[in-house]
Amino acid sequence: MNERPDRNNLIKQLEDARFSCEMCAECCVGPDNEVIVSPDEVEALSRASGLSFDEIAEPYPEWFEENGERFTFSWVLRRREDGRCMFLEQSRCRYYASRPHLCRTYPFMLNQGNLLISECPALGKSATKDAGNLADALILRQDADDSEFEATRREYQKHSIVSGKTLVIDSRGAHLLKE
Template sequence: MADTRRLAEEIRATGFTCLMCSGCCTRGEDDGMLVLVSAPEVRRIMEHTGYAWDDIAEPYPEWLPAEGGGGFTLAWCLRRTEETCIFLDENNRCTIYPVRPLICRTYPFALEDGALSVYACPGIGQKPACSEAETIAEECIRREAAEAEDAERTREIFMAMKLGPDECAVVDSEGVKRIG
């Protein structure tokens, strides 16, 4: 497990200031703006907004073939318009900020096998040093643990999954959710 102080120092050394540009919430040329969300995160957003699951999340777009002609995917993404996350308002502010997913809380940082990864963002390299480095470090550690736990539970459910002929489903840490 990563050390919060060491990680915070790495984040400070990288330099980061959120420029509120909404680039992380907007589709780019490569359509890389897929915000992966876990089932518990979708539930928190549902509770906060009153929206239904299908109003918040869509299946991850990469489907794998299943026996019998169906298919499955192993993740959910926040819904998007043609241009942005559905939770980005006209002032480039997040309307679910208090319950935003961990991936949003830590961007442009992530832990990968305990090491800090930094993703492209115009706020990287900005000075002064990141004033929220400790918070981001704590959230990165929490995210890594939550993702590992979610992946293990999803793996267990996947191993026991049975799909009927031509069925499509999303397998997540809560179970098998049939689509269509």
């Protein structure tokens, strides 16, 4: 489990970053826009959009091979051919209320309780909006990521090896991919 950050200290760091989202949608486009999602997050988007799990997510593209089995962990949101997230409409998320943790907290994330900041054109410009809510969203994301990681690890340890097959292993089990 990751260390929990001190909330007040986190708020102070977020305020120092002077970030207020400009809705430019830079984080929803391009080759680096890989939104890693848990099954719970895919389901939330599925409820909002009416699309199936497979229509929303594809396997995380880092593959491992062991005992003739090919597998990966977790899922990423599908993108259009031009690299834009499938849910981006002009510069707005179509399912903003159901967007994943990563989207809610970009350009920030916690690692071992430390704040990491990714590139974003809105950084350093104006007073951070809702730093308290952002801090809570980051802590919630870290907790959700920790639970997903632990449950995925357990599922990996207990799954039966299926030689010659391709699997996605997540917190809910080992899912055989259709060939």
